Amino acid sequence: MEFPERFSNLPEYTWPRMRALLDPHTPGGEVVNLTIGEPNHAFPDFLARKIDERVASFGDYPNNYGTPELLGAIAGWIQRRYGVAMAEDQIMALNGTREGLFSAAIALSPETKNGARTRILLPNPFYPVYMIAALSAGADPLYMAATADTGHLPDLDALDAETLDRTTIFYLCSPSNPQGAVASREYWKRLLDLAEQHDFIIFSDECYSEIWRDTPPIGGLEMVQEFGPDPERVFIFHSLSKRSNLPGFRSGFVAGGKKGMAEIRQLRAYAGAPLPGPLQHASISVWEDEAHVDASRERYRDKFDIADRILGSVPGYASPPAGFFLWLPVADGADAALKVWRETGVRVLPGAYLARDVDGVNPGTGYIRVALVADEPELERGLTELRDCIYT
Numbered sequence: 001m002e003f004p005e006r007f008s009n010l011p012e013y014t015w016p017r018m019r020a021l022l023d024p025h026t027p028g029g030e031v032v033n034l035t036i037g038e039p040n041h042a043f044p045d046f047l048a049r050k051i052d053e054r055v056a057s058f059g060d061y062p063n064n065y066g067t068p069e070l071l072g073a074i075a076g077w078i079q080r081r082y083g084v085a086m087a088e089d090q091i092m093a094l095n096g097t098r099e100g101l102f103s104a105a106i107a108l109s110p111e112t113k114n115g116a117r118t119r120i121l122l123p124n125p126f127y128p129v130y131m132i133a134a135l136s137a138g139a140d141p142l143y144m145a146a147t148a149d150t151g152h153l154p155d156l157d158a159l160d161a162e163t164l165d166r167t168t169i170f171y172l173c174s175p176s177n178p179q180g181a182v183a184s185r186e187y188w189k190r191l192l193d194l195a196e197q198h199d200f201i202i203f204s205d206e207c208y209s210e211i212w213r214d215t216p217p218i219g220g221l222e223m224v225q226e227f228g229p230d231p232e233r234v235f236i237f238h239s240l241s242k243r244s245n246l247p248g249f250r251s252g253f254v255a256g257g258k259k260g261m262a263e264i265r266q267l268r269a270y271a272g273a274p275l276p277g278p279l280q281h282a283s284i285s286v287w288e289d290e291a292h293v294d295a296s297r298e299r300y301r302d303k304f305d306i307a308d309r310i311l312g313s314v315p316g317y318a319s320p321p322a323g324f325f326l327w328l329p330v331a332d333g334a335d336a337a338l339k340v341w342r343e344t345g346v347r348v349l350p351g352a353y354l355a356r357d358v359d360g361v362n363p364g365t366g367y368i369r370v371a372l373v374a375d376e377p378e379l380e381r382g383l384t385e386l387r388d389c390i391y392t
């Protein structure tokens with residue numbers, strides 16, 4: 001029995017790899033976990049009541065694409081947030097963005113393009129589902145270094161015409177995980193121009209869009225409205241996981257051009273796992289409520305202030321405009337994560353575990369990722385111990 005060759009030389013997934021590095025060692029103090037991007041702030045208190053209102057519909061197969069009421073609530077949110085009108089058939093409910101970022105590539109990336117094997121472009125470092133989606137769609141992933149030198153986003157001018165002519169999908173993550181970089185209007189304009197010239201699609205992963213410090217990040221649909229490319233060029237992915245502190249609830253959406261959405265919906269009809277009815281119903285109220293999102297954002301602002309105060313004098317420290325991660329420069333991320341774990345009990349993620357080696361270089365090697373998810377006093381203690389252990 002053989003297994004698919006395209007998955008045969010994958011690196012171990014981020015979390016088992018991190019556990020293998022840290023868990024054989026005893027933590028040097030009380031544990032502060034700053035690894036996983038799992039928000040700990042309060043989710044809306046009406047959630048259980050809303051699920052309960054429709055609990056009977058656990059007895060029915062759920063609506064595949066999202067109920068009209070849910071799609072209407074999401075359309076309302078897109079209109080309020082981005083000023084863009086979307087019809088119901090331009091939106092589909094997801095079990096969080098991850099499954100959509102995966103399945104949409106399978107639905108939309110053709111087998112060949114211009115007579116050649118296709119390429120799917122992704123940032124490096126990156127959220128791992130982009131890579132597995134590209135491989136599953138039968139495309140060659142191209143890992144584009146997103147470093148301090150390129151503003152922590154892929155350098156669009158580094159792409160040659162031959163690559164672009166084979167490209168079917170470009171994954172853009174803005175605000176980015178892990179660096180918290182936000183694509184500017186100019187960046188979007190350049191990307192949309194390339195997409196038009198070379199006929200590819202942009203998958204805009206916007207799951208951190210609501211966690212920002214001064215200015216709400218630009219979204220892909222706004223840019224389509226402003227610059228007027230083919231409306232099939234951009235698909236946005238959002239979720240309640242980070243916005244509403246509901247990573248275990250599994251609720252999100254994809255929205256974009258009608259033709260592409262018809263393909264994505266059809267794949268869901270054949271193979272997808274739709275969001276359970278009571279969760280679809282409860283999601284409506286969550287998308288309609290901004291008070292809990294504002295409160296959570298305020299807390300992240302305070303956490304970034306704590307981080308700036310404690311780490312501000314670290315050479316190369318950059319306070320990101322959005323997201324809830326610090327991407328801290330160190331000599332070697334795995335060495336630093338191990339040292340801080342063994343000496344203090346603070347748990348952080350080596351940056352290389354979020355990136356791939358390209359030509360022997362891993363753009364995450366000289367970093368650790370720190371998630372600002374712990375409560376403020378714990379975070380304060382964790383960051384202080386981290387600083388004293390690594391940077392003094």
Ligand SMILES: Cc1ncc(COP(=O)(O)O)c(C=O)c1O
Nearest residue numbers: 037096097098127177207239241
């Ligand atoms: C960049 C990015 N995209 C997508 C996801 C998936 O989130 P979810 O499936 O919970 O919406 C995550 C989760 O950590 C992420 O960091």
